[in-house]
Amino acid sequence: xxxxxxxxxxxxxxxxxxxxxxxxxxxxxxxxxxxxxxxxxxxxxxxxxxxxxxxxxxxxxxxxxxxxxxxxxxxxxxxxxxxxxxxxxxxxxxxxxxxxxxxxxxxxxxxxxxxxxxxxxxxxxxxxxxxxxxxxxxxxxxxxxxxxxxxxxxxxxxxxxxxxxxxxxxxxxxxxxxxxxxxxxxxxxxxxxxxxxxxxxxxxxxxxxxxxxxxxxx
Numbered sequence: 177x178x179x180x181x182x183x184x185x186x187x188x189x190x191x192x193x194x195x196x197x198x199x200x201x202x203x204x205x206x207x208x209x210x211x212x213x214x215x216x217x218x219x220x221x222x223x224x225x226x227x228x229x230x231x232x233x234x235x236x237x238x239x240x241x242x243x244x245x246x247x248x249x250x251x252x253x254x255x256x257x258x259x260x261x262x263x264x265x266x267x268x269x270x271x272x273x274x275x276x277x278x279x280x281x282x283x284x285x286x287x288x289x290x291x292x293x294x295x296x297x298x299x300x301x302x303x304x305x306x307x308x309x310x311x312x313x314x315x316x317x318x319x320x321x322x323x324x325x326x327x328x329x330x331x332x333x334x335x336x337x338x339x340x341x342x343x344x345x346x347x348x349x350x351x352x353x354x355x356x357x358x359x360x361x362x363x364x365x366x367x368x369x370x371x372x373x374x375x376x377x378x379x380x381x382x383x384x385x386x387x388x389x390x391x392x393x394x
Contacts, residue, residue: 177201180241182227182257183248184211187273191245192217205236206248228256230264238265246272251279255287262288291318312389315377323349323379328392332372336392342366347388349381 177200181188184206192202196219206212207226214222225232227248238244244261246254254272261267272287274280274294283292293316316325330337336344341352341364355362356375362368370376380388 177242178240179203179243179245180205180236180238180261181245181247182206182253183246183273184208184213184222185247185249187249188245188247189213189217191247192220196220203236203241205232228253228260230260233260233265238267241265241267243267243269243271246270248273249275251275251282255282255289258283258288260288291316312385312392314385318379323381324385326378326380326385326388328376328378328389330370330372330374330376330392334370334372334392336370337372339370340366341368341370344370344391347380347384347391349384350388351379353377353379 179195179200180203181192182205184204188204188206192204195202196217201221202217202219203221203223204217205223205225205227207224209224212222212224223232223236225235227233227236238261241261244257244267246257246261248254248257251274254274258270258272261270269290270288271291271293272283272289274283274292277294280292280294283289311328313327314324315327318324346352352364354377355364355368356377357371357373376392378388
């Protein structure tokens with residue numbers, strides 16, 4: 177898989193290193209000469225250019241990329257890169273970094289964003305996930321398809337404890353994708369029973385989250 181990353185700061189370089197370890201091709205693009213630190217990620221391709229300009233993206237051959245990651249520290253730049261990647265080059269998957277949570281509402285399909293990653297929101301969600309039992313926690317928003325990844329730790333006095341997964345009348349537009357139990361990741365089958373303390377991960381439409389939380393709460 178070929179991935180282009182706009183923004184060669186600490187975040188962009190870290191993402192590049194992870195992707196390279198997983199066997200992907202990576203191109204890092206940045207307009208700041210001091211950001212071009214080839215020795216930090218020598219296996220990556222590097223391009224000194226403004227990722228907001230069509231000529232730069234032509235040089236980067238963005239049409240050959242399977243994924244574009246807009247990872248700069250400027251939300252305006254990330255939105256422009258996302259829009260150009262999707263509309264001008266037809267990149268199948270566009271992931272954008274949200275620096276200011278107040279701008280998160282802009283990072284959607286209209287701007288070419290398939291997945292928006294907000295570091296402040298993700299950190300707060302992980303804190304909630306670690307301490308909340310019986311409360312639905314939103315971990316990630318998928319812009320494409322209008323769905324969220326949500327988590328709930330099943331309390332001991334929940335009505336569904338001991339119930340088979342296949343016997344639960346789950347709300348529409350929700351899917352139980354994983355049960356984490358005692359450190360193990362389980363793919364839920366219809367004959368599996370829900371246990372107290374299970375960490376349940378769902379993909380759910382936003383308008384179904386309240387209904388899902390009511391079903392699973394004590």
